[in-house]
Each structure stands twice: as structure tokens, then as C-alpha cells.
Amino acid sequence: xxxxxCPKPATLHITEILDEDKVEELHMCEDCAQRFLADGQKVKKxxxxxxxxxxxxxxxxxxxxxxxxxxxHCGITFAEYRSTGRLGCPLDYDTFREDLVAxxxxxxxxxxxxxxxxxxxxxxxxxxxELSRLRKDLQGAISREDYExxxxxxxxIKTLESK
Amino acid sequence: xNLDALVKSSxxxxxxxxxxxxxxxxxxxxxxxxxxxxxxxSRANNFQKGEIEGLVCDKLQQIVPPPDYFPxxxxxxxxxxxxxxxxxxxxxxxxxxxPRGVAFNTGEAISLMVNEEDHLRLQVMRSGLDLQGAWxxxxxxxxxxxxxxxxxxxxEFGYLTACPTNVGTGMRASVxxxxxxLEHTRHIxxxxxxxxxxxxxxxxxxxxxxxxxxxxxxxxxxVTLGKSEPTIIKELGGVIPEIIRYENEARQAxxxxxxxxxxxxxxxTRDTIATESQMTCEEAIECLSILRLATAxxxxxxLELAQLDELFIQVQQAHLQKLMGGPLDSEERNTxxxxxxxxxxxxxxx
Numbered sequence: 001x002x003x004x005x006c007p008k009p010a011t012l013h014i015t016e017i018l019d020e021d022k023v024e025e026l027h028m029c030e031d032c033a034q035r036f037l038a039d040g041q042k043v044k045k046x047x048x049x050x051x052x053x054x055x056x057x058x059x060x061x062x063x064x065x066x067x068x069x070x071x072x073h074c075g076i077t078f079a080e081y082r083s084t085g086r087l088g089c090p091l092d093y094d095t096f097r098e099d100l101v102a103x104x105x106x107x108x109x110x111x112x113x114x115x116x117x118x119x120x121x122x123x124x125x126x127x128x129x130e131l132s133r134l135r136k137d138l139q140g141a142i143s144r145e146d147y148e149x150x151x152x153x154x155x156x157i158k159t160l161e162s163k
Numbered sequence: 164x165n166l167d168a169l170v171k172s173s174x175x176x177x178x179x180x181x182x183x184x185x186x187x188x189x190x191x192x193x194x195x196x197x198x199x200x201x202x203x204x205s206r207a208n209n210f211q212k213g214e215i216e217g218l219v220c221d222k223l224q225q226i227v228p229p230p231d232y233f234p235x236x237x238x239x240x241x242x243x244x245x246x247x248x249x250x251x252x253x254x255x256x257x258x259x260x261x262p263r264g265v266a267f268n269t270g271e272a273i274s275l276m277v278n279e280e281d282h283l284r285l286q287v288m289r290s291g292l293d294l295q296g297a298w299x300x301x302x303x304x305x306x307x308x309x310x311x312x313x314x315x316x317x318x319e320f321g322y323l324t325a326c327p328t329n330v331g332t333g334m335r336a337s338v339x340x341x342x343x344x345l346e347h348t349r350h351i352x353x354x355x356x357x358x359x360x361x362x363x364x365x366x367x368x369x370x371x372x373x374x375x376x377x378x379x380x381x382x383x384x385x386v387t388l389g390k391s392e393p394t395i396i397k398e399l400g401g402v403i404p405e406i407i408r409y410e411n412e413a414r415q416a417x418x419x420x421x422x423x424x425x426x427x428x429x430x431x432t433r434d435t436i437a438t439e440s441q442m443t444c445e446e447a448i449e450c451l452s453i454l455r456l457a458t459a460x461x462x463x464x465x466l467e468l469a470q471l472d473e474l475f476i477q478v479q480q481a482h483l484q485k486l487m488g489g490p491l492d493s494e495e496r497n498t499x500x501x502x503x504x505x506x507x508x509x510x511x512x513x
Binding site: 062073076078083084086087088089090093100104107108110111112113114115116117118119120121123125127131146160162 | 169199200201202203205206279303305306309310313314315316317318319320321322323325326327328330331332334361386387388389390391392
């Protein structure tokens with residue numbers, strides 16, 4: 001996330017309460033934030049960047065997702081992740097992709113990996129994609145109450161996981 | 164490998180043989196990795212953690228040379244504390260429960276935690292300033308393991324980790340610096356602020372949440388996503404020479420200072436060691452820190468950096484109890500610590 005007043009990355013995130021119903025979100029770099037605070041404007045305690053503490057550093061839109069779906073694999077909800085700071089399984093990155101992208105931009109200033117990739121990437125990719133697909137199908141089968149299909153999918157997931 | 168024998172000396176990365184050892188104690192690179200088929204450690208049950216441990220141990224035997232594995236589940240608390248004091252496991256791992264453990268080689272330059280916050284935490288330690296060397300060793304180790312273990316990886320987000328602050332490269336590179344002179348001149352605050360501005364993190368001797376005791380500071384990358392490993396190494400490596408230069412200048416200024424002479428501080432430290440019959444860990448570390456500085460600037464010709472760096476570990480409570488052959492209460496530890504310092508530093512009791 002970029003500073004709203006200059007091109008630098010935003011490291012301080014300020015929520016200004018305008019009145020009882022209205023709040024303004026400000027995202028600034030340290031220099032601009034200090035100038036803003038020095039101007040004597042009335043602000044709430046700024047949230048600093050860093051290791052996500054429970055209920056900190058998360059975009060407000062994520063806050064409205066208290067009833068977000070749980071991960072079909074590990075069962076965690078985004079609200080649970082917010083309270084512990086730890087995701088439940090690798091597939092949470094798919095399940096909560098939208099919320100996590102906003103968080104990653106906030107923490108790292110970037111949202112896409114540009115480093116090392118596994119030597120056997122194709123195997124990793126196929127394994128990951130197939131598991132994702134099967135788990136989505138499983139979730140669908142459970143919602144349709146198609147328990148026969150769900151049992152089959154569960155077996156397939158188990159077989160793939162053991163590879 | 165025997166833990167009782169381990170406490171008598173330090174790992175090879177603590178021998179002060181690397182570049183810039185008068186200021187840079189060590190370099191560490193850590194990689195966080197997870198197995199694709201399992202929930203992250205905090206969400207895994209003991210059966211799953213046991214499977215992960217078994218799988219990793221099996222594959223570790225194929226590494227050349229294979230490291231020794233130490234399961235922590237039934238290990239006595241004192242031994243776990245020894246591993247923590249040697250920087251081989253985290254505080255959380257020492258106090259946690261369930262199947263988990265650590266593998267390391269002789270010399271402790273390479274270690275691998277199993278079922279920490281992430282399934283695997285690979286760690287390479289080097290003496291002095293050697294980021295490139297550490298990266299090269301850990302990259303090779305990682306390549307050997309990833310051919311055998313299906314890592315959780317996404318092309319978009321990179322290596323998937325339990326905490327999104329580590330996702331991407333999963334890499335934390337850090338350099339442990341001894342900065343007593345910058346702390347004396349109070350310029351350390353400026354260094355701290357400057358590093359934060361370029362997204363580098365400053366932590367104490369034992370990483371996250373620890374204080375900068377003994378004037379030791381760990382400087383590490385904060386960002387793990389969107390930058391390649393060599394870029395992260397290069398950016399971190401680029402600022403360290405500047406800090407070394409500032410510290411060296413501050414050391415020279417302190418030596419030349421007639422108001423608060425460094426030589427007086429060194430003598431007072433020697434006097435403290437000679438006269439105190441009891442010493443807390445914090446007091447011992449403070450004394451050792453001043454003697455490390457004295458040795459680095461040539462004011463303690465009979466001492467060696469490696470000997471002092473080893474003592475920083477041995478004065479801690481678990482090491483001390485192991486060295487003395489059994490459990491000691493707080494008062495006994497303080498007495499044993501004061502004696503150990505006098506004996507190892509060859510300072511006669513006054």
C-alpha cells in the first residue's frame with residue numbers, strides 16, 4: 001500500500017473519527033504521518049506496521065467479514081485467524097485470498113512472490129491445484145447434502161495427501 | 164551427539180573466525196517451509212505432527228552428511244533450555260508440547276526445527292559477516308529437501324507459511340552486531356530509526372521480543388514477499404558496513420574520551436569480576452560485553468573474542484547448571500556464575 005500523500009510505502013495507518021458514524025482511514029509513510037500528527041489534528045492511536053497482532057493491521061473491509069466461510073480443509077475462519085495471527089493450512093491462502101492480498105500489501109508492500117521456486121515446481125503445482133479443486137468440490141457436495149459424493153471426494157483427498 | 168558434552172564449548176559459528184568479527188558476532192539465514200498435505204503446526208493434531216516428524220526425519224537421513232535429530236517431546240526441560248540458549252530452537256519450541264524436535268550437525272552451523280510455527284525452519288549460522296555464504300549453504304540444503312518433501316508453494320504467494328509476515332521467500336536473514344560504543348554515545352537510536360525506515364528490523368540477542376542485552380543487536384529483513392532472496396541479502400548486506408563504520412568511529416572516540424575513559428570502564432569491569440561473589444546472568448553479560456569491546460580494541464591482550472563469545476552462552480542458567488553437574492537454585496547459580504567468570508578469564512578473587 002502506498003502513502004496517500006507521497007509515493008513511499010504506507011507504514012502508518014490512522015483511523016480518524018469524524019463523528020459518531022463516520023471514520024476516515026489514512027495510510028501514510030512515517031514522514032507524512034509525523035507531519036500530519038504535528039499539524040495537531042485530532043487522531044486515534046496510529047497502528048504501526050509489523051507482525052500482525054490480533055485485530056491490528058487489517059483493512060476495515062475485512063472486519064466486516066466476521067461470518068466469512070471457513071476453510072474446507074482446516075475449518076478455520078478469517079475471524080479466527082485474526083484472533084491468533086496464524087493461518088490454519090496452506091489452502092487458506094486460496095480460501096481467504098481477497099482478505100490476505102490486502103493484508104500482504106499492507107505488510108510487505110507487494111502481493112506477488114518473486115523469489116526462488118521449487119526445483120520440481122510442476123509436481124508442486126499439480127499437487128496444490130488438484131487438492132484445491134477436490135476440496136472445493138467436497139464443500140459443494142456437503143452443501144448439496146450429497147454425502148455419497150462427499151465420501152468419494154474425501155477418499156480422493158486422503159489418497160492425494162498421502163503422496 | 165551428547166548434549167552434556169555440547170555445553171562445554173560453543174558452535175563453530177561462535178568462534179570469531181569470520182569477517183568483521185570484532186563487531187559482527189554471527190550471520191544467520193532462516194527459511195520457513197511447510198508440507199503441502201498438512202495443516203500448519205498450530206492447527207495440526209499430535210497424530211499429524213507425529214507424521215510430519217517421521218516424514219522429515221526419514222528424509223533427513225538422505226542429506227549428506229545427515230544431521231542428528233533430537234526429539235523434544237520427552238526431553239527434560241533443562242536440556243530444552245540448553246538448546247534454546249544455543250540458538251538451536253525458539254523459546255516457543257522449548258516450552259511447547261507434542262511431537263517436535265531439532266536436527267543439527269556437529270558444529271551447529273546447520274539446524275532444522277520440526278513443528279515450530281511452520282513445519283520446517285531451516286537455519287544456517289556463520290561466524291562474522293557472511294550473508295552470501297549463509298545463503299549459499301541454506302539454498303543448497305533447501306534444494307536437497309524440496310526434492311524429497313512436497314512443500315506448500317503457490318506461484319502467486321511463494322512458500323506458504325503459517326504467518327503471512329513470512330510468506331514468499333520464507334526467508335529471514337539476520338546479522339548479530341555488538342554495538343556497545345554506539346549505545347554509549349546514544350547514537351544507537353538514530354541507527355534504529357534509520358533501519359526501520361528501510362524496512363529492516365532490529366531485535367535483541369534472542370530474536371523476537373527479546374531485549375538488546377549485552378549491547379547485541381540482530382538486524383534482519385522485514386519484507387519476505389515481492390523481493391528475491393539475493394535482493395534481500397544484498398539490501399541487508401549493503402547497510403551493515405555503514406553500521407560497522409559508525410561503531411568503529413564511536414569506539415575510537417570512546418578510547419580518546421578523557422571525561423569517561425573506556426580504560427576506566429574496563430578496569431571497573433575487571434574489579435567487579437574480581438570482587439563480586441555472586442553475579443546475575445544480566446550482570447555477567449554486561450561484564451562480558453565490556454571485555455569483548457576491550458579485546459576488540461586491543462585493551463585486553465590476554466583475552467580472545469571466541470573465549471568471551473563462548474562465555475556469553477555458558478553463563479546462562481541451563482548451561483551453567485549442566486556445567487556444574489546438576490540443578491542449582493538462583494543463589495547457587497549466581498555464585499557459580501561469578502566463579503566461572505573468574506576461572507575462565509583468569510581473574511583472581513579480590
